[in-house]
Amino acid sequence: MALIITDECINCDVCExxxxxxxxxxxxxxxxxxxxxxxxxxxxxxxxxxxxxCPVDCIPADPSHVESQDQLMAKFLKLTGK
Known part of the structure; x- marks a missing residue:
């Protein structure tokens, strides 16, 4: 599943x-x-x-984008062209 950043984010810029x-x-x-x-x-x-x-632990799984490990790997392969 994809991740999401919550409103607890402090805009510290370390994740990007x-x-x-x-x-x-x-x-x-x-x-x-x-x-x-x-x-x-x-x-x-x-x-x-x-x-x-993340220093404030504000990156949980996004329940709106549930994906299996296989789906995440397929997305990785599509994104990287591998």
Whole structure:
């Protein structure tokens, strides 16, 4: 499932450069994650890198975008052309 950034985000800017899929960008008020690009780092890392660096733990799974590990891997392969 894709991840989402909650309104607890403090705009610290540490998550954006960690995303290997460039799924994170600055929104109107807080950072946002593009669910079409978020693979929870499947294919790149064992754990979502944005969650690893977030100092306020504001990046839960997005219940609106439920995906299996296989679906996330398929998205990774499509995004990277591998």
């Amino acid at each position: 450069p960690e995303c290997p899929n460039n799924a994170i960008s600055q929104g109107d008020e807080i950072y946002i994650i593009d669910p079409d690009k978020c693979t929870e780092c499947v294919g790149h890392f064992d754990t979502p890198q944005c969650r690893e660096v």
